[in-house]
Amino acid sequence: MSQDTSAAPVEGTAAPVHWAAQVLGGYKIYGEGEAEVRALDGVTVGFESRRFTAIMGPSGSGKSTLMQCAAGLDRLTAGTAFIGDVEISRLGEKALTLLRRDRVGFVFQQFNLLPTLDAEENITFPLDLAGRSPDRAWFDQVIAAVGLGDRLHHKPSELSGGQQQRVAVARALVGRPDIIFADEPTGNLDSQSSAEILDFMSRAVHELGQTVVMVTHDPVAAAHAGRVLFLADGRIVDELLDPDRDRILDRMRALGR
Numbered sequence: 628m629s630q631d632t633s634a635a636p637v638e639g640t641a642a643p644v645h646w647a648a649q650v651l652g653g654y655k656i657y658g659e660g661e662a663e664v665r666a667l668d669g670v671t672v673g674f675e676s677r678r679f680t681a682i683m684g685p686s687g688s689g690k691s692t693l694m695q696c697a698a699g700l701d702r703l704t705a706g707t708a709f710i711g712d713v714e715i716s717r718l719g720e721k722a723l724t725l726l727r728r729d730r731v732g733f734v735f736q737q738f739n740l741l742p743t744l745d746a747e748e749n750i751t752f753p754l755d756l757a758g759r760s761p762d763r764a765w766f767d768q769v770i771a772a773v774g775l776g777d778r779l780h781h782k783p784s785e786l787s788g789g790q791q792q793r794v795a796v797a798r799a800l801v802g803r804p805d806i807i808f809a810d811e812p813t814g815n816l817d818s819q820s821s822a823e824i825l826d827f828m829s830r831a832v833h834e835l836g837q838t839v840v841m842v843t844h845d846p847v848a849a850a851h852a853g854r855v856l857f858l859a860d861g862r863i864v865d866e867l868l869d870p871d872r873d874r875i876l877d878r879m880r881a882l883g884r
Contacts, residue, residue, distance in 0.1 A: 646673040646709070647806040647838040648697045653706035655692050655861075666692040667703070668861035674806065679832040679839045681849040683875070684858035685882060691810060693858065694842045698731055698808040699723050711805055728757055732799030732807035734828075736814040738791040740783040746790075747779040750797045761801055769800045772835060773827050789820025796827055800837060807831070809841040813848055825851040846875040857882060 655667040666689045674680050674697070682690045695701040696708055699715045708716045710730055715723060740749045750770075751761050770776055773793045783791055792812065799807045809828065813821035829851050831837040841852065849855050850872045857865040859882050867874055 644673070645676045647676045647711065648840070649673040649707075649709040650693065650697050650703070651707045651709075653693070653696060653708065654704045655689070655696060655701070656704040665861045667696065667706075670706075670858075670861070670863055672697075672856065672863055674838065674840050675854075676805075676838050677832060677836050678854060679829055679852040680841070680854045680856065681852035682840065682842045682856050682858065683844065683846075683849055683879065685879075686844075688858040689861040690842045690858050692861075694808050694810060694840060697840070698733070698806075699727050728753065729802070730805045732802065732804040734792075734795050734799050734807065734809040734812045736811040738783070738788075738795045738815075740791055740794060742783050745780045745782055746775060746786065746794045749783070749794050750779075750801050753798065754802055757802075759802075762803070765803060766801055768835065769797050772800075772830055773797045774823075787820070788816055789823055792816060792820070792824050793827065796824060796831075800831055800835070804837075806838045806840065809839060811843055812841065813843075813845065821845075821848065846872045846879065849875050 649672070651671050653667050653670040654665065657664045657666060670693060682693060684690045692701065696703050699708070699710065703716055707714055710726060713726060715726060718726065741752065744752065754761050770779070773796055775793055775797060778786060778790055786794065813824050816824065825848055828839050828841070832839055841848070843849050850870055853869060855867045855870050855875060856863055857878055864882065865878055867878060
């Protein structure tokens, strides 16, 4: 089932918003009775195309659960989730797997590279599995953006942690997905490598027209995004547009009180 999930234009305003992903009235409940935990408690949120959104909140706030349900890695207990105009909460497992493969990119804290493949082979591996050839012009653009031109034939063991995560980012980008979900993508990196990866992801949005949704606990990382959502107890409780580190820290401190 699908529907038009773009916002209707209002007279005298800009063009309607196009959502790369949405969760509408989303609940994720674990356990029953006294043991019940509401990881998501009636969340409604949209992730705008061509925007970098960060999701923050205290430990246990539901931020990773929201990302997983929005990305089709987990299913909502109640409510609906969309990738573009496709209601993924109604898809069977096979159709959902194909949609994730063809329309969603992922970047995780662990690089998840295959040690026997070189960087280029790791980048194109998802396309190879799908029987697709990379668009060479787009591939070259991605490689230039992440600065891997002289590392394409190196195995993961021959790359630094920052370089390995660049490979993972390029792998997520190369299929030109509708949306990229990143879960703590700089969690295993030093500050310099983290800054480089976050810069690459920001450039992917502003220069390559991609859409990125990132879960992070780091205010410095979140400051690279154009929009920050704050979760607490499974609900969205605040939002910042065009944030900086200090404003994010202030909101996080307020949530902790």
